[in-house]
Amino acid sequence: MLQVQNIDVYYGKIHAIKNISFEVKKGEIVTLIGANGAGKTTILKTLSKVLKPANGSIILKGNDIKGIQPHDMIKMGMAHAPEGRRIFSQMTVLENLEMGAFIRKDSKDEQQKDMETVFRRFPRLKERKNQIAGTLSGGEQQMLAIGRALMSKPEILLMDEPSMGLAPILVDEIFNIIEDINKAGTTILLVEQNANRALQIANRAYVLETGKIVTSGDAKELMNKEEIRKAYLGG
Ligand SMILES: Nc1ncnc2c1ncn2[C@@H]1O[C@H](COP(=O)(O)OP(=O)(O)OP(=O)(O)O)[C@@H](O)[C@H]1O
Numbered sequence: 120m121l122q123v124q125n126i127d128v129y130y131g132k133i134h135a136i137k138n139i140s141f142e143v144k145k146g147e148i149v150t151l152i153g154a155n156g157a158g159k160t161t162i163l164k165t166l167s168k169v170l171k172p173a174n175g176s177i178i179l180k181g182n183d184i185k186g187i188q189p190h191d192m193i194k195m196g197m198a199h200a201p202e203g204r205r206i207f208s209q210m211t212v213l214e215n216l217e218m219g220a221f222i223r224k225d226s227k228d229e230q231q232k233d234m235e236t237v238f239r240r241f242p243r244l245k246e247r248k249n250q251i252a253g254t255l256s257g258g259e260q261q262m263l264a265i266g267r268a269l270m271s272k273p274e275i276l277l278m279d280e281p282s283m284g285l286a287p288i289l290v291d292e293i294f295n296i297i298e299d300i301n302k303a304g305t306t307i308l309l310v311e312q313n314a315n316r317a318l319q320i321a322n323r324a325y326v327l328e329t330g331k332i333v334t335s336g337d338a339k340e341l342m343n344k345e346e347i348r349k350a351y352l353g354g
Pocket residue numbers: 130133135153154155156157158159160161162312
């Protein structure tokens with residue numbers, strides 16, 4: 120589904136991503152874990168073309184994304200639920216979800232079906248569908264950001280800290296939903312501070328330290344590694 124080969128990303132002189140390579144296979148949940156500032160968000164932004172790598176290549180479904188316009192990434196089947204709940208705050212919940220489906224060429228009926236699925240996953244959004252999105256609580260905005268990404272019917276979904284700022288009971292809920300989305304056929308690249316939960320649902324993981332991948336492997340195996348437990352899983 121996705122192959123990242125030897126990319127470097129800079130912010131001016133800051134070398135944020137250093138020769139990183141990884142892949143995500145169709146149907147997988149892959150997680151990137153690492154401390155604050157390790158470069159996780161930078162990687163997702165580079166994949167969705169918000170940032171440009173200085174070198175290396177990113178291959179999505181066999182195509183180098185170099186020549187693709189950022190707004191066309193969604194047509195290529197990639198959706199990004201960004202960090203910090205970037206929703207359209209002046210629009211209603213319903214309008215935000217409709218914006219998510221904007222690029223789809225299938226029937227309104229199909230889109231309506233997916234809207235119902237989003238509302239089933241996030242009943243709170245249904246109750247509040249006519250509310251201005253900017254007035255939703257933080258957690259509700261997080262749900263809306265995910266719902267909106269789902270409305271584009273992505274083949275691969277990039278999720279940046281989906282559990283951030285959620286109450287513990289909602290954290291469980293969100294991880295269940297991520298697993299459901301995956302089971303329904305969407306490949307997922309998940310970035311999480313909550314490494315324990317991310318590793319529980321992931322197939323594979325890559326561990327980042329200051330812009331470099333230091334370890335990778337089967338998620339369950341990584342969870343049992345002493346040095347990973349100590350550094351990322353609270354011992
Ligand atoms: N716009 C920017 N200009 C300069 N440096 C930046 C910019 N955005 C990020 N950085 C730096 O790049 C590094 C990686 O940041 P990034 O946001 O990718 O980390 P992260 O792993 O997502 O961290 P967190 O877990 O805190 O979200 C950090 O050192 C950060 O300060």
